[in-house]
Amino acid sequence: DAKTTQPNSMESNEEEPVHLPCNHSTISGTDYIHWYRQLPSQGPEYVIHGLTSNVNNRMASLAIAEDRKSSTLILHRATLRDAAVYYCILRCPDNNAGNMLTFGGGTRLMVKP
Amino acid sequence: DAGVTQSPTHLIKTRGQQVTLRCSPKSGHDTVSWYQQALGQGPQFIFQYYEEEERQRGNFPDRFSGHQFPNYSSELNVNALLLGDSALYLCASSWWGGGFWDEQFFGPGTRLTVL
Numbered sequence: 626d627a628k629t630t631q632p633n634s635m636e637s638n639e640e641e642p643v644h645l646p647c648n649h650s651t652i653s654g655t656d657y658i659h660w661y662r663q664l665p666s667q668g669p670e671y672v673i674h675g676l677t678s679n680v681n682n683r684m685a686s687l688a689i690a691e692d693r694k695s696s697t698l699i700l701h702r703a704t705l706r707d708a709a710v711y712y713c714i715l716r717c718p719d720n721n722a723g724n725m726l727t728f729g730g731g732t733r734l735m736v737k738p
Numbered sequence: 739d740a741g742v743t744q745s746p747t748h749l750i751k752t753r754g755q756q757v758t759l760r761c762s763p764k765s766g767h768d769t770v771s772w773y774q775q776a777l778g779q780g781p782q783f784i785f786q787y788y789e790e791e792e793r794q795r796g797n798f799p800d801r802f803s804g805h806q807f808p809n810y811s812s813e814l815n816v817n818a819l820l821l822g823d824s825a826l827y828l829c830a831s832s833w834w835g836g837g838f839w840d841e842q843f844f845g846p847g848t849r850l851t852v853l
Contacts, residue, residue: 668742668828668844669781712780725771725794726830726842728780 629713634733637703645698645732647713657716658689658696661726662709669712669728672698708736740765742831742845750851751819759814759848763831769793770812771842772804773828781828787812788834816850824852 630648637643649658659674673680673687675696680687686699700707712731743762751757763770769788773781783796787806806812810831816823826849830842 666846668830668846670844671841674841710780725783725786725796726773726781727783728773731780 629715629729631711631713631729631732633730634735636735636737637700639705639736639738640702643700643703643707643734643736645700645711645713645734646695647697648695649713649715650694652693652715653717655717658687658693659714659716659726660685660687660698660711661714661728662711663731664706664709669726672711674716703734703736705736705738708734710734742829742843744827744829744845744848746848747846748849748851750853752853753819753821755819755852756815756817757819757850759816759827759829759850760811761814761829761831761845762811763829764843767831767833767843768810769832769834770806770810771830771832772812772814773830773844774798775826775828775847777825784814819852821852824850826850 657674657676660672661669662672663669673682673685675687675689688697710731710733712728714726742764745760771786772784774784775781784798784802785795786793790806801817803815826847828847829845832840832842
């Protein structure tokens with residue numbers, strides 16, 4: 626599986642935008658980019674996913690580089706509740722892959738009031 | 739909708755013992771996956787069950803086994819516990835027909851401590 630690289634930690638101020646980077650230089654043409662986050666004492670939760678075009682939903686935006694070797698998760702206005710570990714995951718549309726998620730170390734986001 | 743539920747919340751066992759963890763999937767979901775999360779690390783995939791069969795397995799020894807029941811709930815069994823099995827065990831559910839991109843819903847996990 627193609628791997629992802631994320632910074633270990635990042636810090637943000639409350640109500641300011643946050644840009645969480647992810648490098649995936651060995652991504653294949655059919656890999657989708659997924660983001661999950663894990664709040665303290667909870668299981669991971671889905672945030673957003675995309676293939677080539679930038680994507681927006683109620684939680685966040687996903688900006689994908691033109692060469693797809695990197696992507697950025699954007700939280701438009703960070704709140705204290707957004708403090709979590711954010712995981713960037715590549716998923717291949719292979720029937721044999723099932724729904725398995727391959728997590729890396731993720732980025733721990735700290736939000737200061 | 740209660741979402742994914744897991745029991746027990748916490749568990750303490752000693753080396754060599756056996757443990758069973760339980761998971762009920764989100765309503766409407768038929769696929770259950772289990773993950774192990776060591777402290778400070780990301781979750782690692784153990785296996786996935788659909789239609790009461792193990793469909794995919796990660797790099798875990800045979801001491802880790804599972805079962806899925808007709809109501810889609812699932813159990814994770816670990817035999818001959820080792821100190822290194824101490825971790826948070828997460829259950830995730832999804833709908834098989836949703837495709838590989840379908841989001842998975844995780845439970846809060848069971849914290850297993852092996853002494």
